[in-house]
Amino acid sequence: MKSSDNLLESLDPRTKIVSYFAIILCVVLTPITHLRDFALYFLLVLAMSFLSRITPKQILKKVCILIPFVLFVAMFVPFVKEGHICCALKIGIFRLNVTYEGIWTFLNIMVKSSLSILLLVIASSTTTFPDFLKGLDLLHIPRLIIMLMSFMYRYIFVILDEARRLIRARSLRYFGSRYREQFRVLGYMIGVLFIRTFERAERIYHAMILRGFGGEIRSLKRFKLSYKDILFIIGTIGYLACIVSGLVHKIEHIKVNNTRLWQGL
Amino acid sequence: MAGIIKISNLSYRYPDGTLGLNNVSFDVEEGETLVIIGANGTGKSTLFMNLMGILDGTGNIEIMGLPLNKINLKEIRQKMGMVFQNPDDQLFCPTVLDDVSFGPLNLGWDSSQAITASQKALALVDMEGYELRMSHHLSFGEKKRAAIATVLSMNPRILLLDEPTSGLDPRSVSKFINILYTLKSQRQTLLIVTHDIFLTQEIADRVLVFSEEKSPVAIGSYKEILNNYDLLLKNNLVHQHRHRHEEVVHEHEHRHGYTHEH
Numbered sequence A: 001m002k003s004s005d006n007l008l009e010s011l012d013p014r015t016k017i018v019s020y021f022a023i024i025l026c027v028v029l030t031p032i033t034h035l036r037d038f039a040l041y042f043l044l045v046l047a048m049s050f051l052s053r054i055t056p057k058q059i060l061k062k063v064c065i066l067i068p069f070v071l072f073v074a075m076f077v078p079f080v081k082e083g084h085i086c087c088a089l090k091i092g093i094f095r096l097n098v099t100y101e102g103i104w105t106f107l108n109i110m111v112k113s114s115l116s117i118l119l120l121v122i123a124s125s126t127t128t129f130p131d132f133l134k135g136l137d138l139l140h141i142p143r144l145i146i147m148l149m150s151f152m153y154r155y156i157f158v159i160l161d162e163a164r165r166l167i168r169a170r171s172l173r174y175f176g177s178r179y180r181e182q183f184r185v186l187g188y189m190i191g192v193l194f195i196r197t198f199e200r201a202e203r204i205y206h207a208m209i210l211r212g213f214g215g216e217i218r219s220l221k222r223f224k225l226s227y228k229d230i231l232f233i234i235g236t237i238g239y240l241a242c243i244v245s246g247l248v249h250k251i252e253h254i255k256v257n258n259t260r261l262w263q264g265l
Numbered sequence B: 001m002a003g004i005i006k007i008s009n010l011s012y013r014y015p016d017g018t019l020g021l022n023n024v025s026f027d028v029e030e031g032e033t034l035v036i037i038g039a040n041g042t043g044k045s046t047l048f049m050n051l052m053g054i055l056d057g058t059g060n061i062e063i064m065g066l067p068l069n070k071i072n073l074k075e076i077r078q079k080m081g082m083v084f085q086n087p088d089d090q091l092f093c094p095t096v097l098d099d100v101s102f103g104p105l106n107l108g109w110d111s112s113q114a115i116t117a118s119q120k121a122l123a124l125v126d127m128e129g130y131e132l133r134m135s136h137h138l139s140f141g142e143k144k145r146a147a148i149a150t151v152l153s154m155n156p157r158i159l160l161l162d163e164p165t166s167g168l169d170p171r172s173v174s175k176f177i178n179i180l181y182t183l184k185s186q187r188q189t190l191l192i193v194t195h196d197i198f199l200t201q202e203i204a205d206r207v208l209v210f211s212e213e214k215s216p217v218a219i220g221s222y223k224e225i226l227n228n229y230d231l232l233l234k235n236n237l238v239h240q241h242r243h244r245h246e247e248v249v250h251e252h253e254h255r256h257g258y259t260h261e262h
Helices: A013-029 A035-052 A055-075 A100-126 A129-138 A144-170 A179-210 A227-244 A247-253 B044-051 B073-079 B096-106 B111-124 B139-154 B171-184 B197-203 B223-226 B227-234
Strands: A086-091 A095-098 B003-013 B019-029 B033-038 B058-063 B082-083 B160-161 B187-194 B208-210 B216-221 B241-247 B249-252
Touching: A013 A035, A013 A100, A013 A129, A013 A227, A035 A100, A035 A144, A035 A227, A035 A247, A055 A100, A086 A100, A095 A100, A129 A144, A144 A179, A227 A247, B003 B044, B003 B187, B019 B044, B019 B058, B019 B187, B019 B216, B033 B044, B033 B197, B044 B058, B044 B082, B044 B160, B044 B187, B058 B171, B073 B082, B082 B139, B096 B111, B096 B139, B111 B171, B139 B160, B139 B171, B171 B187, B171 B197, B187 B197, B197 B223, B208 B223, B216 B223
Parallel strands: B033 B187, B033 B208, B082 B160, B160 B187
Antiparallel strands: A086 A095, B003 B019, B003 B058, B208 B216, B241 B249
């Protein structure tokens, strides 16, 4: 196995999965009103991106692809969520009320999603998908789920290609009009794609059993937890525990001679 | 020479009642290259599926002295490998090395043995250095060669190849023929299903012709079979079509890959 000078890349996939899962869990469960905690989470993610040696430009490039999807879902929340009206927008005969509750929910979605996406970008840049799957296997995640993920990753492009060929074949023989008829055709296409996928799955299964597959995932790599992995997990979980337990908040409020400690420092 | 594969009275019907194979009987000698030719839908691939125990027809199949049944299936599959027509069905792992080592690892070999066997198989198909490439990013020709490597890494004594040259460009076909010659020189028993007459005359020791009645109609040396023009014409392996002699376009029967005079 090739050694890496990038700390995050050199870690065992189990370490990364456990650490990232713990961070995402804490981020999701922290109330949005604890803005200081989110700043600390952001610092942690920033430190990880520094350790991963991915340039901010690379991170931003990937984040900017995903954020619009979240924004599209969240942008309607301030207008839809009922509560205390903050302001109102008048568009023609329509009056849209923006509520405080809606704004907080919007912030909740955006802040948590952005942190999770940042972490996802770091994770995907420092762990190959096969290693990630092997990590899940070593963490005793059910094999069926791992196999499904593995095949999805391998065959998504093949199925997309097949779908693209079907769409191309349809568009070459479609000259507009008869819109209702097109829904029927779309139904046929989905059906055909399903049958082709099913048949392919059968052929792949045959190819697997012919090469001795008996249900167990075997890999060439042998993963071993090192002292770096232990330190990384302890560091990450410890940092999260400090935030979640309110220790940071308490340290902030320690007073020496009637002055807050951190202000004195 | 001992018959490494013996098939007698093999028939198969698909679940919908369609006849797949009709009373097939023939033997294959150890180390020989038997090319099975026939038009589309004559049961050539169905025969391979039966030989590998994926489909369960009636009749008798004996491979390396072992009757094909559930008890011997595992042992037979260790000694006989099959390369599918579509390499995308055969390459299901993220990287080439993962795919090629899949078989050896499932045979219980340790990582170092599996890697050595995989690298040897990749070298045989002229794909050294492809180990960490993504399988789905390979060209079609590379996928075909990688698919062969996935089977060769298990050191099979018999290799079944289903339409190995279909969809390949001329350069890839010649690379493929070189690989097959290497395997032939190693006394590997090869069964090749194709309707590529050019490949047949290049590589075959014997040729078996499948008819549209889903059964073999002739077996013999490649010279005997390929020179029997009526047999090839009757079984849809050569056809009549218009073709051009400079400015003159006319119609008569002729075989692809052969020049002829008028």
